Amino acid sequence: MTNIYLVRHGQTAWNQEEIFRGRSDVPLNGTGLREAELAAEFFRGREIKAVYSSPLLRASQTAGKIADMLSLRVEPLQGIIDMSFGVWEGRPLREVKATDGDRYHQWQEEPHRLKLPGGESLDEVRERSMGALEGVIRRHAEEAVIMVTHRVINKVLLCAILGLDNSHFWQMSQGTTAINLIQYRLGKYTLSLMNESCHLKPLLNQKVKVDF
Numbered sequence: 001m002t003n004i005y006l007v008r009h010g011q012t013a014w015n016q017e018e019i020f021r022g023r024s025d026v027p028l029n030g031t032g033l034r035e036a037e038l039a040a041e042f043f044r045g046r047e048i049k050a051v052y053s054s055p056l057l058r059a060s061q062t063a064g065k066i067a068d069m070l071s072l073r074v075e076p077l078q079g080i081i082d083m084s085f086g087v088w089e090g091r092p093l094r095e096v097k098a099t100d101g102d103r104y105h106q107w108q109e110e111p112h113r114l115k116l117p118g119g120e121s122l123d124e125v126r127e128r129s130m131g132a133l134e135g136v137i138r139r140h141a142e143e144a145v146i147m148v149t150h151r152v153i154n155k156v157l158l159c160a161i162l163g164l165d166n167s168h169f170w171q172m173s174q175g176t177t178a179i180n181l182i183q184y185r186l187g188k189y190t191l192s193l194m195n196e197s198c199h200l201k202p203l204l205n206q207k208v209k210v211d212f
Contacts, residue, residue, distance in 0.1 A: 079132025086119025
């Protein structure tokens, strides 16, 4: 059995403000750094062989907290970088709704059919991120590893390993520092944990579970 812990990065100011991030390199905010520390505690004492991360700062900062806990180094993995949102990157959700309403409606209702100008489609994201996941599995047969990435990547990968097409994208919830466990054995995937946030209990009095 190969165990892949799929982790979303911690909170950023752009998560709170509902600004599309994509390839914009936004750092964690104070809450996000604390979330990352708590996610690291989740892995204390577990036998993990490697920590992979999207090269973007919000993911690598989260991965760094986890890797430090495990005395490992973070290995950048380009295939799990966030989806390119093209013309929406850096724009607030309210502005997109007001000025690009038709495409936003399609994003909400038929995300698998949308490709923004200058951006990626979910099919393109799925192809590269599944390629990255499969590469990690080949390198770490019968081991446990962590992959720290982004909301879109997590949702697409979860759909893929469950045999669902990208039309099911919005049926996958992923809060900040959500932890998922994908198990791979004899060519088949099992989802054993999804959108776990028990490690964030110390932050219950704050609004930290952001699925944007």
